[in-house]
Amino acid sequence: MSIVALSELLGAAVRDASGSVRGRVREIAVAPQDHPTRVTYFIVKTSDGERIVTPDALKAAGASVRATTDSSQWVRYAPSDGVLLLKRDLLDQQIIDVHGRKVVRVNDVELESIPVNSHLLLNIVSVDVGARGAIRRLSKGLVPSFTLRALLERIPPRVIPWEYVDLLETDPARRVKLKIAYEGLAKLHPADIAAIVEDLPPAERGAVFETIDEEVAAEALEELDPDIQVSIVESLDKGRVADIVEEMDPDAAADLLGDLPEQRSDEILEEMEPAERQEVTHLLEFGEHTAAGRMTTEFVAVGETASVDDAIEALKTFEGSREAVATIYMTAIGQKLVGAVPLLKIAISSPTTQLSELSEPPVTCAPDTPQSEVAALFDKYNLITLAVVDEHGRLAGIITSDDVISMLRHTH
């Protein structure tokens, strides 16, 4: 087994069975739907047009490529969009380094060539994104190859194993054919996905959000800058946007829809499930910079006679954000707020304890409280959540500390 760089193979002379040079390597193709890493064929430029040579007809692949077949047996190449062409689609292009969690540019591709019986198997092993690949390509043909190899060995490699590479493809049809699914990316933390997406050009951003799971997409979208959110949402079709927006925190969803042109946000609302739509429309009616504009309507509330056990049951079925469960609210008939219990107290009390024994008088604010006052309340009372109560004393929603942090960061 030996490692060979794509840049060494490209342009290499190809000899046929008779040992004479018949052409030069122009491209190397991989068909990911058949095998994710295996080279399917070489495209060889000969004096008689472009021909295909498969690795099972090769006995050497390096600075010179030797075939075991006669050049007359090489099939004529016909372009196909079902294959990944390493030079065109990979070399010099941007990819996502899932392990390093960033967008990088490919300097070279490393392949391993494994002799099997009397022919070769060629696999993609990794992509080179460091100085080694760059110097190899820059000095190719200018420095004798043995000097170059000796020089390159001194440079520490910066390679990304192929399994940590997510390719970028904006054409949906081609993405399906080439099995490009952003699988690695989708496993990352939404905040990391957001950071990567920020580094991508707009078309690729849209492609990522079309592909990844809605729930992950929703969380990642929340982490992005409002401007970028809008441009992504504008590039997706309304059905897909509605699916993503349904998964978002209602307050974040309302902020996003509030930033869109009215016609567009109406279209998206129409596509949404009625329950989610209602919540979001309700929030949309408030000014963005007030307590109501910042609050979420997904909180944990139990009756005033509930026990610790009841509270735990309510937590089990709660689908809102993790931040919202820091406080369990107690309401009387008609959603009237009567008390608040920190999660910690519930965790350390026996299941039969009445919540009213643990309750503290909740800190509240009105829906039209300006966001600067909201922040002041969080600061003064060291809050994790703040209840928003309407004029009838009903619990309308809560504001969580993470919302306050991002609010503060965006106003300064």
Place this chain on the structure above:
Amino acid sequence: MNWLKEWRVRIALVLAVVGPGFITANVDNDAGGIATYSVAGAQFGYTLLWTMIPITIALVIVQEMSSRMGAVTGKGLSDLIREEFGLRATFLLMLALVATNFGNVVSEFAGIASSFEMWGLSRYIVVPIAALAVWGLVVHGTYNSIEKVFLSASVFYVCYIVSGILAKPDWRAAALSTVTRPESAGFRNYGYLSMIIGLAGTTIAPWMQFYLQASIVEKGITARQYKASRLDVIIGCVFAAVVAWFIVVACSATLHNAGRYDIEDAGKAAEALRPLAGEYSALLFSAGLFNASLFAACILPISTAYAVCEGLGLESGIDKRFEEAPAFYWLYTALIVFGAGAVLVPRFPLFRVMVLSQVVNGILLPFVLIFVILLINDSELMGKYTNSKWYNVVSWFTVAVMIVLTIALAIAQARG
């Protein structure tokens, strides 16, 4: 009242994208540009004013392509060159870009030095402070905050307009020479011809293409906002041309009329203006020079660092820490330190560095412009936003003329 609302919406649309085109065109009137315009006015009076209109058109055409490419692809020019033309072409291009931009940075710091020296402030005080300010601005800024600073700096170009008015030129003659065909006899004069080449050559520089496209991308302008963005480019170019016109007129009305043809640079021009047009006119002139030089000194190093790092796939961006993007910060810092240093080192061959950078500029520009036209006609990249047929004819013609003039300038300068 409907039309009022419609107009308000339209103005809001334009304001949302204003910035990149306006800033780029204005930075084009940097220390080197102002020097050329001053010399042109001092030596040839109004007889070169006719070049302003064709130069503006050429500038608009070239800039428009870059901004369109940025809006449609969302990628910088060096990214696109890398993806379409490979590593080696990109590497050589970037090497040349660093060389020519370094020369430009040096001339900006020289401009900063001379704008204060005539008022008795030593360059050993002014240049280090300016260099530090430039370095700090970018390291502590975001695109939006920097853009605001730059847009305000653009306003200071009005200095030249006021300075031109204070010089009390013959408006009728100036206006007439702007729109009438030049006399053919002038073209037989070698000095006149090389001045035309100089004017055209300083107008379109490679860094502008990289900077404009990158800032369009950074601002997040998309194909949909493209029409408004085009207006930004046109307004910017026209404003820059008006400023250039006033510089030529000011120098011509005073220096040329007084027989002072021997002006070599903008600092000398400001000094010569003092006894002729008065203290205020000279003050405005040198304030304008300082502003323009500082402005360009801010933009050139950062745009170079961005273009090079993106093209070569190195970490870049002011939102990254030093350790995360070492190449980016080192390149940026080195350009400023050596650029400012070159002005301070006694007996540094300042003139030769600038000539050399002008020569590299002449070699680099053809490649950049040809790459721009090839890329913008790539339908896989640009979709329906490729050049139309007639636009292609016009832009190839413009590019060809610009290439010939720039190479001619480089050769003329190399010969001294």
